Amino acid sequence: MTKASSQQQSGSTTYVMNFDKVPRAKLPTRLGDFTIYGFRDLDSGEEAVALVAGNPDPGTVALVRIHSQCLTGDVFHSERCDCGDQLNAAMSLIGKAESGVLIYQQKEGRGIGLINKIHAYELQDRGLDTVAANIKLGFKADLRDYHMPAEILKYLGATRIHLLSNNPEKVQGLEAEGIIVEKRVPLEITPSTHARAYLKIKKEKLGHLLSNV
DSSP states (O other): OEEEEEEEEETTEEEEEEEOOOOEEEEEETTEEEEEEEEEBTTTOOEEEEEEEEOOOTTSOEEEEEEEOOIIIIITOOSSSSHHHHHHHHHHHHHHSSEEEEEEEOOHHHHTOHHHHHHHHHHHHTTOOHHHHHHHTTOOSOOOOOHHHHHHHHHHTOOEEEEEOSOHHHHHHHHHTTOEEEEEEOOOOOOOTTTHHHHHHHHHHHOOOOSOO
């Protein structure tokens, strides 16, 4: 078993995330050559992977992307969102970086899960936007937290980062966990016709920093 060395303060409770034995392997891809690490939290069972380029350490600044799983966009190339294009762009940039990490979280639909996301799609087809659909299903607009990604970055030694993101909440979430975000690097994708309204809502209701919608 490997224990993450960092702790989280939650009110008066302090806890350490315990990772199962962390496997790693070479992962050559069309977008760069990486080492893939697998993480599983022994307490919650939550899993994530990290694609690592170079040799992150506290003395260097790593280029980092925290990417939430999006089966429809990442695998099926859906144009309802920009997730798949963001993933590809981030992998390409990190693959060329001297030091970089892409963390892939199992947080489908901003944390509501795959089937609930399809329920949300159904509501969107009836006229609700992405935030209103999640709320209609009984969820918050965004259920994600950044404790596990921060623990992974600390495990890998990437505690000073440039963060590839349009979401200021990711910056705040990682900084609250002890990660030093020296710079936010925009990751804007030219929106498809289908994704434009979705991104507009993310800008207006979720505060994403987008200039092209």
